Amino acid sequence: MQTPESESVVTEQDTVTEPLLSVQDLQTYFFTDEGTVKAVDGASFDVYAGQTLGIVGESGCGKSITAKSILQIIDRPGRIIGGQVKFSPDGAAVQNLLELEPNGPEIRSIRGGEISMIFQEPMTSFSPIHTFGNQIIEAIRLHSSLDKIEAHELAVDWMRRVGIPTPETRMSEYAYQFSGGQRQRAMIAMALCTEPRVLIADEPTTALDVTTQAQILDLLQTLQKQNDMAIVFITHDLGVIAEVADIVAVMYLGKVVEIGPVESIFSSPKHPYSKALLSSMPTIDAAHRERMPSITGAIPHPQNRPSGCAFHPRCPSYMSDICGLKEPELVSVGTDQQASCFLYGRD
Amino acid sequence: MLGYLIRRVVYAAFAVWAVSIISFFIINLPPGDYVTSYIAQLAIQGNIIGAEEAESLREYYGLDQPIYVQYLKWMNQIRQGNLGFSFEFGLPVNDVIGERLILTMILAAATIVFIWIVAIPIGILSAVRQYSIWDHTFTFFGFVGLAVPDFMLALVMMYFSFVLFDFSVGGLFSPEYVSASWSLGRGIDLAQHMIIPIIILGTAGTASLIRITRANLLDELRKPYVATARAKGLSEWRLILKYPVRMALNPAISLTAYILPFLVSGSIVVSVVLGLPTVGPILLKALVAQDMFLAGGIILLIGWMTVVGTFLSDLLLVWADPRVKFEGR
Amino acid sequence: MESNPVEHELALEMEDTVEERISVASQRQLIWWRFRKHRVAVVATAIIVIFYTMVIFADFLATNVPADSEAFRGLMPPQPVHIFDGWKPSPHVCAVSGARNPITFQKDYVTDCTEKIQVRLFARGYEYKLLGVIPTDRHLLGMSDDTLRPEDHIYLLGTDKQGRDMYSRLLFGTRISLTIGLFGVVLSLVLGIVLGAISGFYGGLIDNLIQRLVEITRSIPSIPLYMGIAAAFPHDWSILKIYFAITIIISLFAWTDLARVVRGRFLTMRDEDFVTAAMLSGANQRRIIFRHMLPSFYSHIIAAATLALPLMIIAETTLSFLGLGLRPPAISWGTLLQDAQNVQTIALTPWLMIPALPVILVILALNFMGDGLRDAADPYSN
Ligand SMILES: Nc1ncnc2c1ncn2[C@@H]1O[C@H](COP(=O)(O)OP(=O)(O)OP(=O)(O)O)[C@@H](O)[C@H]1O
Numbered sequence A: 001m002q003t004p005e006s007e008s009v010v011t012e013q014d015t016v017t018e019p020l021l022s023v024q025d026l027q028t029y030f031f032t033d034e035g036t037v038k039a040v041d042g043a044s045f046d047v048y049a050g051q052t053l054g055i056v057g058e059s060g061c062g063k064s065i066t067a068k069s070i071l072q073i074i075d076r077p078g079r080i081i082g083g084q085v086k087f088s089p090d091g092a093a094v095q096n097l098l099e100l101e102p103n104g105p106e107i108r109s110i111r112g113g114e115i116s117m118i119f120q121e122p123m124t125s126f127s128p129i130h131t132f133g134n135q136i137i138e139a140i141r142l143h144s145s146l147d148k149i150e151a152h153e154l155a156v157d158w159m160r161r162v163g164i165p166t167p168e169t170r171m172s173e174y175a176y177q178f179s180g181g182q183r184q185r186a187m188i189a190m191a192l193c194t195e196p197r198v199l200i201a202d203e204p205t206t207a208l209d210v211t212t213q214a215q216i217l218d219l220l221q222t223l224q225k226q227n228d229m230a231i232v233f234i235t236h237d238l239g240v241i242a243e244v245a246d247i248v249a250v251m252y253l254g255k256v257v258e259i260g261p262v263e264s265i266f267s268s269p270k271h272p273y274s275k276a277l278l279s280s281m282p283t284i285d286a287a288h289r290e291r292m293p294s295i296t297g298a299i300p301h302p303q304n305r306p307s308g309c310a311f312h313p314r315c316p317s318y319m320s321d322i323c324g325l326k327e328p329e330l331v332s333v334g335t336d337q338q339a340s341c342f343l344y345g346r347d
Numbered sequence B: 001m002l003g004y005l006i007r008r009v010v011y012a013a014f015a016v017w018a019v020s021i022i023s024f025f026i027i028n029l030p031p032g033d034y035v036t037s038y039i040a041q042l043a044i045q046g047n048i049i050g051a052e053e054a055e056s057l058r059e060y061y062g063l064d065q066p067i068y069v070q071y072l073k074w075m076n077q078i079r080q081g082n083l084g085f086s087f088e089f090g091l092p093v094n095d096v097i098g099e100r101l102i103l104t105m106i107l108a109a110a111t112i113v114f115i116w117i118v119a120i121p122i123g124i125l126s127a128v129r130q131y132s133i134w135d136h137t138f139t140f141f142g143f144v145g146l147a148v149p150d151f152m153l154a155l156v157m158m159y160f161s162f163v164l165f166d167f168s169v170g171g172l173f174s175p176e177y178v179s180a181s182w183s184l185g186r187g188i189d190l191a192q193h194m195i196i197p198i199i200i201l202g203t204a205g206t207a208s209l210i211r212i213t214r215a216n217l218l219d220e221l222r223k224p225y226v227a228t229a230r231a232k233g234l235s236e237w238r239l240i241l242k243y244p245v246r247m248a249l250n251p252a253i254s255l256t257a258y259i260l261p262f263l264v265s266g267s268i269v270v271s272v273v274l275g276l277p278t279v280g281p282i283l284l285k286a287l288v289a290q291d292m293f294l295a296g297g298i299i300l301l302i303g304w305m306t307v308v309g310t311f312l313s314d315l316l317l318v319w320a321d322p323r324v325k326f327e328g329r
Numbered sequence C: 001m002e003s004n005p006v007e008h009e010l011a012l013e014m015e016d017t018v019e020e021r022i023s024v025a026s027q028r029q030l031i032w033w034r035f036r037k038h039r040v041a042v043v044a045t046a047i048i049v050i051f052y053t054m055v056i057f058a059d060f061l062a063t064n065v066p067a068d069s070e071a072f073r074g075l076m077p078p079q080p081v082h083i084f085d086g087w088k089p090s091p092h093v094c095a096v097s098g099a100r101n102p103i104t105f106q107k108d109y110v111t112d113c114t115e116k117i118q119v120r121l122f123a124r125g126y127e128y129k130l131l132g133v134i135p136t137d138r139h140l141l142g143m144s145d146d147t148l149r150p151e152d153h154i155y156l157l158g159t160d161k162q163g164r165d166m167y168s169r170l171l172f173g174t175r176i177s178l179t180i181g182l183f184g185v186v187l188s189l190v191l192g193i194v195l196g197a198i199s200g201f202y203g204g205l206i207d208n209l210i211q212r213l214v215e216i217t218r219s220i221p222s223i224p225l226y227m228g229i230a231a232a233f234p235h236d237w238s239i240l241k242i243y244f245a246i247t248i249i250i251s252l253f254a255w256t257d258l259a260r261v262v263r264g265r266f267l268t269m270r271d272e273d274f275v276t277a278a279m280l281s282g283a284n285q286r287r288i289i290f291r292h293m294l295p296s297f298y299s300h301i302i303a304a305a306t307l308a309l310p311l312m313i314i315a316e317t318t319l320s321f322l323g324l325g326l327r328p329p330a331i332s333w334g335t336l337l338q339d340a341q342n343v344q345t346i347a348l349t350p351w352l353m354i355p356a357l358p359v360i361l362v363i364l365a366l367n368f369m370g371d372g373l374r375d376a377a378d379p380y381s382n
């Protein structure tokens, strides 16, 4: 059992330029009866300690599958086909997580230990027939040498920290006795109780009302500061991204099409898709419920991905001589900002 | 939970009553009343009964009264533990049934245990290794097991054990134990003789339990809470056994209540073919001879037995699924 | 919007039906496509079609009158058809002669392949009416007329104790067992659909009552119950009467399953948009049930009925086997298997077990077919 070392980091932070987690050219396909679904097809991004990477994109673009691929918890018929997930916690040797044996002890000690995950569906992400205490104590004991009583105390402590009232009694309750917001908090407590280096939060606030959402975002940011934790924050809510992210990655059909600091992306998006996405973001003066004015056409199914740049059938700046024929690469389009579009260089 | 329990109890009581009505209905089905049949039976044995005696018999059984009075009379008798008289055997029904009811129950209970022991691991294996050679093999055997009627399985087993092993299946005891009193030796002897009947009886139930377990486990394995557990770093087998298997057991428990009536039905037929000393063969004999108090009594008892069994597995569900406790489904 | 409102409504109605037809057709096609992918189910369907063809042409396929018995040819072993005589194609069976064993007093049969009985296709045999109307005496297989001697017989699957032809009896038994199941399914379909629809459509108290009825029916062991009812049939009832009485009894076996399927469908469907829309637009309830709801899951009903059929066949076979269902001289799989109840008989005359094969085959095939249909109709349920 490895216990996460959480102290030594702070001093090194400024000198370390290595990303804590680096995903390169990740490909995860689903081999279904109807054909191959390329859910993630060449996604790349880096995550640094103490920073938050926001991943945005329309529903079905492969955000959750990317997250699950990092921990190798893809369900059949999905398979990780290629790419690298480099993890280098606190100066330790760089490790490609995808090379670890899928259910072997090494990856298992990282799962939930150094890299934790918060799932999208707080309703169904707990076992309905085990008490909440049972499930969180299990998570603690898997990654530490605490005995049952100590683990119980730690769990109660975390429940209190995430703002669940009367944590002692709630430990012996079942998930369906929690409200949606409480479940989400409980989920966060379970993910954080092992003090991970990286937290992958897959739409942790979608199911919540605005007030609760704000509380939970605050909570995450506070905890992040305390532990110098890196967060991968997945959402399709651009407002949330603007609030929490340091770096933003925009995904479209399984690919990161643009990545850069949050200010740059919001002030001057380069990729036509990012532009469209951002202009669909409701602002205070925009008419309510106006539907994405500038993205025409439907998202193609990942199974029949358009050739060349996958966005070309919907793209307002479509160039017939290249977009449908070649796949663009990520190229630099500003300080720390990259986009994959032929508008910015055609190799 | 209380709501659930009360509902189950009310329902069981209702079922008990329904079974008694059905049994009484069956007793009264054959044309002519019990006394007429009885007299005819006696006549065959050369025992002629006069009209007066017949009248007094009718009065004794309440046959001159309306049907609901007859029913109440019968129920009252049963309350006192008296199931009536069997003219086919010339004995009180209680004595005819005797040990046979207990053996029927033992057989059914043992078969359920067998079904669980065999089907649950296979169902888990089939789901976890979906589409593997094992999965395909068990799925195929499951289909065959479900398809072949019990009596035919009994015939085929009988044929093969006779032809291949020169061993004739039949009975539940070796000759020296047939009418011995209960002892360890008798118990062991019974266990040995029950193996083949249990396999025959349990095949269909095993097949359906494998299918249910497999299907439910496949469903459960796709649920988000499994991903959560996996993301915690739990090892695969521990995870499967702790979470989805535990969930998949609930439908398995419900299924037990569901297959119990089929098991009892099957045990009747299999017992006839294999000549097992359960209530099966005497039920058949009673029906063929239209010895209706015996037949009705047996149907009543096995019906009640099934109701109680179903009730017990409903209780088991409360223990197994906390949601039942709280939702009060 | 100047068009006259009646016309407008009419146009809407027409649009409605056209659209419905298209969606139903494509639904049907989808199901067919999905069904075709289940290889086993397709093979199983072919087997069922073959069996029901045999039911229709049982007379034509038979070689002997099933009731004809010849006491001196009891328990004769099967005579397989040989197609070649050496290298020369000459379909024949070997003659079998029997003599009473002076010690055991049992008939011992000797197959004598030097003495051949020629057989041919479309041979003349006993007279019957093809499909119940066309009188003829042609049978698929029979002895050739030219070499025929009066004492020759062919018993492809041997004979039973009374010297009746097992092969022909099996064909007629198949006819009875398969049709009785079919009628039973129709009856229980009616019962199941009516009760299930009422239960699922109205919900509330009625639903509750019907559900309790279903539950109780299910929790009572059926075989002893139906044994009890069947035993009460008077001994002097005609075969036809018993046939229908048994049909009714076995239809009681499966209606609960069908009612459950239909009810479940109705419950989910009641909340679906198109039903709500139909209700809001004021369509009457009968119309909603029969025009909108039933057609949208007739495929489920077919699947459920296919899965109920084997239950019926097993029920009839079991009852008849126990001597409480169809009684001789009626022939069904159950009555045929009655002869194979005892180990000694099976060991000495294993061909009496042959009727077990079609029973298992048909029941398996129906199960595979029903499963395939159900998967095709509803790929998301298990
Ligand atoms: N088990 C599966 N089988 C086949 N395809 C799958 C499976 N799981 C996911 N996919 C496909 O992978 C693609 C990406 O799914 P993913 O869950 O990552 O989307 P997402 O970006 O998280 O969307 P959302 O915002 O709705 O959560 C989808 O198009 C989906 O169809």
Ligand SMILES: [Mg+2]
Pocket (backbone or CB within 6 Å): A063, A064, A065, A120, A202
């Ligand atoms: Mg997602």
